[in-house]
Amino acid sequence: MSTPQPTITLNNGVTMPQLGFGVFKVPNGETAAAVSTALSAGYRSIDTAAAYGNEQGVRQAIEESGIPRADLFVTTKLWNSDQGYDSTLTAFDTSLGKLGLDYLDLYLIHWPAPAADRYVDSWRALETLHRDGRVRAIGVSNFLPEHLDRIIDLGGVVPAVNQIELHPALQQREIEAANQRFGIATEAWSPLARAAVLTDPVVTEVAAAHGRTAAQVVLRWHLQQGRIVIPKSVNPDRIKENIDVFDFDLSTGEIDAISSLERDLRTGPHPATFNG
Structure with a gap:
């Protein structure tokens, strides 16, 4: 990787690497090796979650890397069953302990889980953590526009990030437009559609x-x-290949051609109905 990585400046001024390494469904016993490979390849942003059960594996890789903490960007997420004001604060402490960190770079509400309707209380807890300096940026994951509206209407901190399933076959244009309207960065999980789009002739x-x-x-x-x-x-090999993407550009026509692959192909659950 010879070309410097771009960063995104979030709406609170914090900068975040535009390309990070996700560990969804990586068993804890395999996580340290995968994250170590990623860090050696040049990744500096690691995305995990309490629900993944591998925060300790991320910790091991970080500690063994010798990379200064200030050079890393670590994200984890609040699980649905831990939502609520006090329980969110407790869950944050648990995740921070498993990661072996003094602070987080980004903490996300993993799903809105609308049936429980506790994400507003959880958001207030995230605002407290942010105000106390325990997390540099706070955001949400899998939030639809109506969920974002409720958070914004609180009149407090605007989420810095909304992490959603997004790939050529599911482009979530309405959500991305809402993110842009509020100044929220869009972060794509399952960006390759779990390989479903990789054999498309386009x-x-x-x-x-x-x-x-x-x-x-x-x-x-x-x-x-x-x-x-x-x-x-x-x-x-794929870990290294996925970060070697900063020294070429697609034409506008090529971007448009890939964008034509939209077919509402969802690889994960729908946020309107998923409650975990």
């Missing part, structure tokens, strides 16, 4: 034209549209 033709892999082309599609992305892999 993607493979663009990849061949650039001498790149299909995954690299899709990640570039995201990056050039200003999104934060967190590809996940446990394969060392």
Whole structure:
């Protein structure tokens, strides 16, 4: 990786690497090795969650890396069953302890879990953590526009990030437009649609034209549209390949062609009905 990584400046002035490393569904016993490979490859942003059960594996990799804490950007997330004001504060302390950190860079409400209707109380707890300097930025994950409206209407901190499933086959344009309206950065999870779009002829033709892999082309599609992305892999070659995407550009026509692949293909649950 010879080209410097771009960063995104969040709405509170905190800068975040535009490309990070996700550890969704990576078993805790395999997490340290995967994150260590990622850190060695140049990743400096690591995205985990309490629900993943691998925060301790992330801790091991960070501690063994020798990379200064200030050079890392660590995200974790509040699980649905821990929502509520006091329980959110407790869950934050638990995650911080498992990660072995003094502070977090980004803390997210993992899902709105609308049936429980506790995400507003959870957001107030995140505002407290932010005000106390225990987390540099706070945000949400999988929030629909109506969920964002309720948070914004509180008149307090505007979420810095909304992390949503987003890839060429599910572009979530309404949510991304709402994010932009509020100055919220869009972060894409499952940015490669769990490989579902990587064999599409549109993607493979663009990849061949650039001498790149299909995954690299899709990640570039995201990056050039200003999104934060967190590809996940446990394969060392793919981990390195996924960060080697900063020295080529897609044309406007190529971006448009990939954008034509929208087909409402959801690889995860729907935020309106998922309650965990």
